[in-house]
Amino acid sequence: MIAFIDEHRDQFGVEAICRTLRATECGFITSRGYRAAKTRPRSSRTLRDGILVEELRRIHAENYGVYGVRKMHHAMRRAGWQIGRDQVARLMRAA
Known part of the structure; x- marks a missing residue:
């Protein structure tokens, strides 16, 4: 999910992608969750x-x-x- 957003963020923007994905079954990420995942240290x-x-x-x-x-x-x-x-x-x- 994060890789998909990274790939398309310049074209659509993070907020719009997260809003659209939230309407789907697997849409669990918010823009805030995306930013948290990007700053989280690697496991x-x-x-x-x-x-x-x-x-x-x-x-x-x-x-x-x-x-x-x-x-x-x-x-x-x-x-x-x-x-x-x-x-x-x-x-x-x-x-």
Whole structure:
């Protein structure tokens, strides 16, 4: 939701977007909530995900870019990271 507002705020404005989205089923954000979300510090999960994505990219490149989720999970565990297979899959999709 925040990314959508960031993408279209120059064209429509934050207030108008939030007012329009409030009329929909998923419209839960207000302009005040948007500003609060923008100033809120990043969560620890987001910070750790950033570190893990870089490590995943490095290990994937070292292995000629052919490792899938299962082998990447094992490679990350061998490298000393405490990470689950589903988390590796989520981060690989995001990257």
